[in-house]
Amino acid sequence: METFFLTTPLYYVNARPHLGHAYSTIVADTMTRFQRQLGREAAFLTGTDEHGQKIQRAAEAAGISPQQFADQVSAQFRQEWDRLGLDYSFYIRTTEPRHTAAVTEIFARLQKNGYIYKGSYSGPYCVSCELFIGEGQPGNPCPTCGKPTELVTEENYYFKLSAFSDRLLELYRAQPDFIRPESRRNEVLGFVEAGLKDVSITRTSIHWGIPVPGDEKHVLYVWFDALIGYLSGIGYGSPAAADQQRWQKLWPAWHLVGKEIVRFHCVYWPAFLMAAELPLPRGIIAHGWLLFDEQKMSKSVGNVLRPEPIRQVLGADALRYFLLREISFGQDGNFSTTALVTRYNADLANGWGNLASRTLAMIAKYRDGAVPEGESDAAMRELAGQARRTLIAEFEGWQFSRGLEAVWQLIAGMDRYLAEQRPWTLDNDAGRAQLDRVLRTAYLALRCSAVLLAPVLPESARALWAQLGLPAGPEQNIEHLHWDDVAPGQRIGVTAALFPRLEKEKTLEELKRLEVMEEQLPAPAAKPAADVHIAIDDFAKVDLRVGEVLTAERIKGADKLLKLTVDIGSEVRQIVAGIALAYEPETLPGRKVIIVANLAPRKLRGVESNGMIVAASVGDAGAPVLVSVPSDTPNGARLR
Numbered sequence: 001m002e003t004f005f006l007t008t009p010l011y012y013v014n015a016r017p018h019l020g021h022a023y024s025t026i027v028a029d030t031m032t033r034f035q036r037q038l039g040r041e042a043a044f045l046t047g048t049d050e051h052g053q054k055i056q057r058a059a060e061a062a063g064i065s066p067q068q069f070a071d072q073v074s075a076q077f078r079q080e081w082d083r084l085g086l087d088y089s090f091y092i093r094t095t096e097p098r099h100t101a102a103v104t105e106i107f108a109r110l111q112k113n114g115y116i117y118k119g120s121y122s123g124p125y126c127v128s129c130e131l132f133i134g135e136g137q138p139g140n141p142c143p144t145c146g147k148p149t150e151l152v153t154e155e156n157y158y159f160k161l162s163a164f165s166d167r168l169l170e171l172y173r174a175q176p177d178f179i180r181p182e183s184r185r186n187e188v189l190g191f192v193e194a195g196l197k198d199v200s201i202t203r204t205s206i207h208w209g210i211p212v213p214g215d216e217k218h219v220l221y222v223w224f225d226a227l228i229g230y231l232s233g234i235g236y237g238s239p240a241a242a243d244q245q246r247w248q249k250l251w252p253a254w255h256l257v258g259k260e261i262v263r264f265h266c267v268y269w270p271a272f273l274m275a276a277e278l279p280l281p282r283g284i285i286a287h288g289w290l291l292f293d294e295q296k297m298s299k300s301v302g303n304v305l306r307p308e309p310i311r312q313v314l315g316a317d318a319l320r321y322f323l324l325r326e327i328s329f330g331q332d333g334n335f336s337t338t339a340l341v342t343r344y345n346a347d348l349a350n351g352w353g354n355l356a357s358r359t360l361a362m363i364a365k366y367r368d369g370a371v372p373e374g375e376s377d378a379a380m381r382e383l384a385g386q387a388r389r390t391l392i393a394e395f396e397g398w399q400f401s402r403g404l405e406a407v408w409q410l411i412a413g414m415d416r417y418l419a420e421q422r423p424w425t426l427d428n429d430a431g432r433a434q435l436d437r438v439l440r441t442a443y444l445a446l447r448c449s450a451v452l453l454a455p456v457l458p459e460s461a462r463a464l465w466a467q468l469g470l471p472a473g474p475e476q477n478i479e480h481l482h483w484d485d486v487a488p489g490q491r492i493g494v495t496a497a498l499f500p501r502l503e504k505e506k507t508l509e510e511l512k513r514l515e516v517m518e519e520q521l522p523a524p525a526a527k528p529a530a531d532v533h534i535a536i537d538d539f540a541k542v543d544l545r546v547g548e549v550l551t552a553e554r555i556k557g558a559d560k561l562l563k564l565t566v567d568i569g570s571e572v573r574q575i576v577a578g579i580a581l582a583y584e585p586e587t588l589p590g591r592k593v594i595i596v597a598n599l600a601p602r603k604l605r606g607v608e609s610n611g612m613i614v615a616a617s618v619g620d621a622g623a624p625v626l627v628s629v630p631s632d633t634p635n636g637a638r639l640r
């Protein structure tokens, strides 16, 4: 049987995951579960992209090695996916030896096939996008992200991308749904039709990458390296027979990507594969961006929200449901916690959850927990059939919101049916048969909804299934789902509220509070290992001094940062400190602090920082608490 194999982008490890990353991974998880419920074998791969200049710089700023940095952040991605219950089948890190083996093999194939030559590149490069810009002046804004480009002048290995224009255009023509949606396809067509230039696939000015086999002063360009992760993650490049079989069984993949990386996936990647004589992907599905305050949610803009507070307060299922229901797949969508809580209450607590609790309570009360037998309502049965058909068609076309809407039509239809039938008036001899019919119908509708919603709301669907007293789980085949397939003598299970109603203002406050704590989590840094000792000379290298805060002000657009001036005896330093969420600027002047005086200067949000304020990191969230000395300690005194 053919396997449905899907990949998410391999996320950069320059920073922890945010909701944008969670969105892609949730979509992949949902699609994979849905495919399984169509009776297909399905798997998805995710992972982290760990090489390149961006990561190298982030690690330098943290004062640790790129590998240590990548280890920490990659673990945070994995931890987040595990907490959210995202059931990835494969996880690849591009710093794993198995990945290097695959990359080396593909590079060798390209070389053997004559698609690689040496040349030199001099021109703008965008570090944020890890992209050679090819035209314009260094310093100009990157056409993709708008950040200033940098001049790169290097001897490089080039890939003959220009040789593939015709074959790529032929591919897009022969397979019109290779790139979805249509708008992205047109963008790519335009780009390729304008003519492709060869691309540099190595760097010499950075070292954090996979060395070019046989010419080790070059490292491979991060995008060349990363795309191959889709293959190395399932066994390509490994000599073991089991690995070979696995990748050959799973490949080719569907690639799910954000719209900003469509060109890499639709142009470069198929061309690399053609050059390596490997099968091309089945297709590329591009989704839009999650916006926050009308801008792309991104680390570099600094407007990110984390999945964790939402999971803690509303649960992973509510987050999944909201993202898939609220955002029209393929388009950009604004994320708002107010809309999240409103939808939770309306659709989950008052909608699905309430239908479940009312129905189960009535079966308990009127029929002592036994599901009545006999006929169910034909109109409701038809509505359920329609929900099922619509959900299948829409989910197959990645239109999750419309598929979910159909299930909520069934839920609303059931609410209306109960309001019309007024089962609470039927608990008498004359009403007995009708009450049986109403309760059975509501029970069957719930059973059907649990199966249909299991790909999107897996935890709640399982909980409801148990409350319905049904065996196994709701992950049943959706195509073969029978409305009336309930064993005689069926009894309901133990009931509880699926989605307790939330008080809006309090919930929003709680989300905000947890969000603030999240942002105070310590950034990756070298962890002092208990069993590694340093010499006194090592400690003496750190110039720790007493200082006094003279002024403190907020930095526009950076919630966490304060700009301080600090008197350290010999001079007054400007220092940027990440303590704004814990300290009001007005409370700081006059306060004694400890600073690291000999850190290399760096810029945070464009503001120069000459040193670092020392703070204790408290609690799970690592909230900063300033370290101090008695107020009469002279400024500039050294700590030894």
Ligand code: ME8
Pocket (backbone or CB within 6 Å): 008, 009, 010, 011, 012, 013, 019, 020, 021, 023, 024, 049, 226, 227, 228, 229, 256, 257, 258, 259, 260, 261, 288, 289, 290, 291, 296, 297, 298
């Ligand atoms: O591009 N809205 O990694 P990346 C929706 N390493 N999705 C978002 C998003 C947002 N605001 N922000 C991020 C890279 N994403 C490369 C990929 S693949 C071989 C290499 C999601 O960490 C979305 O899927 O910048 C986007 O394409 C991806 O994260 C970018 O992650």
